[in-house]
Amino acid sequence: MANTTSASEAAAQTPPSTEKHTAAEQFFIELAAEADIRINGDRPWDIRVYDPSFLSRALSSGAPLAFAEAYMQGHWDCDRIDEMMTRVLHAHLERRLKKFGTLQLLKAYLSAAVINKQDPNRAFKVGEVHYDIGNDLYRRMLDSRMIYSCAFWADADNLEEAQYQKLDMICRKLELKPGMTLLDIGCGWGGLAEFAARHYGAKVTGITISKEQQRLAQEHCAGLPVEIRLVDYRALEGQFDRIVSVGMFEHVGHKNYRTYFDTVSRLLADDGLFLLHTIGTDRQQNGVDPFIEKYIFPNGEIPCRKLINDTSLGLLRLEDWHNFGPDYDRTLMAWWHNFDAAWPELKDKYDQGHFYRMWKYYLLSCAAYFRSREGQLWQIVYSKPDSMREYRSLR
Template identity: 55%
Template sequence: MLDSRSQDDAHRTGSRAIDDLIATVLANADVQINGRRPWDLQIHHPDTLSRIAAQRSLGLGESYMDGWWDCDALDEFTFRILRAGGDHLGKNKWTLALQLLGHSLRNRQSLRRARQVAERHYDLGNDLFEKMLDPTMAYSCGYWKDAETLHEAQEAKLDLICRKLELEPGMTLLDIGCGWGSLLEYAARHYGVRAHGVTVSTEQARLARERCKHLPVEVLLKDYRAVTGQYDRVVSVGMFEHVGRRNYRTFMETSRRLLKDRGLMLLHTIGNNESTHCHDAWINKYIFPNGELPSIKQIAQQAEHRFVVEDLHNFGPDYARTLKAWDANFQAHWPELSGQYDERFQRMWHYYLNLCAGAFRARTIQLWQWVFSKPGHRVQAYRAPR
């Protein structure tokens, strides 16, 4: 039996081994502990590395929220960890790198739990999102092909969606997960459509109705599974990440039921490179409860026999630039927000935006726009704009 001195020695030896292992992973990513470069970690608490090793993604995020470590370029740190793990590390070290830094959202969402993400994320306060987002209030990836500013990128994304859907005046449009009404407002104002939007967020519905009150737009506080009727066009932007793999079939069947025979549907979603049943503990706990990223395989399997895939467009790297623009807005407006949110929230939100930006830069996750039609109803070739 070990005496107290032997136990202390064993504990110190074990801690050093853990610290050395993490240091090796960081070294492979060219990240230094207490280094001088923007992507190096600045450690403020002696138990930081042990906490990360024990709790993996949750420990990494929570220790940052608690001020145990800092990094001037969190997105670059994330990018380097993921890039090194994917390209240069062996299987065991790559596994450790992924455990250290979770990078996607994977968990199911039942009808009963559908409002949890609204209550814990989208209903945080419209003031927060109004300060962080651009005037369109689009909370999804901008399209930076010809854009210089966040507002230009978001308007370009909205217009790209409208052109891909081939919208014409008088058409009816359903937006599943309409957010604060950015696409509803744009499509009604610039393309003359009559639009319905559904969201499970009370705050989003309230602001969307206010923004669209003089347009032929109706915003419903409703789950997509409860929607009835048929529409010329159906669209979903940044909502599919909350559907969950057990509901992908239901989503596709519901969308098909709501779409007229000659219609088009556009699905805009973040995606994972691989099909997986795992989820990231920190993201799930603090940012998107019950979220889950689909793979191309998972989407295609549920679209099969229900839709024709007319187009698939990936512009995932644009999301890194979008997230950095949101973070810049958030930091610039923090003095105005600090009366309602504490410092730990500030660190959490900054970490979230940069964590995701780094993952998109590393191409660990993607941004896809799918265009679907119903089988046998569109004879002419579809030409997707870019």
């Protein structure tokens, strides 16, 4: 692993004594014990505290975000953040911690409830903040096609094979044939567009809200019947035999779900198929995770099962619902290992504002989200309500 010891860590190579505790420290000790996590313990998932004052600040200013920011600043550490966070999530400790960040969470809730943070005027923000930070990072972290979504590991031994299997499964679920027109909503760096055109003979239109993604996707798809456009999905016109959306629905926002599905229905041919690949959760969440919102995916929102069903009814017919959430744990761990191995070559460009520790916390805590089964990964296939086709699901 890269040497990333911060100044605060160097000043405190061993955690302080835990013989006397403040009320905040005692609360965290008792809460962590419920998930079999020891404060200043020696197991890989135990937490080593270097600056105990952050515990009080976390309780007074919003525990989930303050906890993450304290890690970024080197105030605590853990050998296996993924294992620690899996225990936290499985024991539902984050729900109790959130009670101490009432003002912060109320603000997030009201923002999500009142403001449409994914309206057309705001839609390009996530592209600028997250996807445009540099293609060199994603080249090193992802597979050769730069697929930034959950892979399918059923018959794969490594990330490259698992992403190939995912792309091929999508094309087979869509019953894609040569000459068909395919719309890829949120095409990323063009990996699926290139795959569908090269291996299935499709004519692909890919759309993205990231200038960097558009530029590289056009390079990847050069010489193929693929057009990559920088445009919001709501501005699209025309009709397509097949539509696919992989890892983009998390940026749509619940206020826009009906518009999203209405747009897909309008663009989809009468006998067409639409495949939606998205992270999901069984319970509706008001607001978003403060750390992810602030540092990773601004204006993001995890879709819940009920809202997907409710907002697509009457517009699209459900044909198949496939959940392989645990595969995202394995995908994120593969990304983390690639990122960590490449860090010596990346750090001169990105090591500003604790970037390494921020990215590590992001990837490993997200792996825990799926390992704990709090998070799901769904591939949902739809047809038009009046279609007479007989769809056969596959895995």
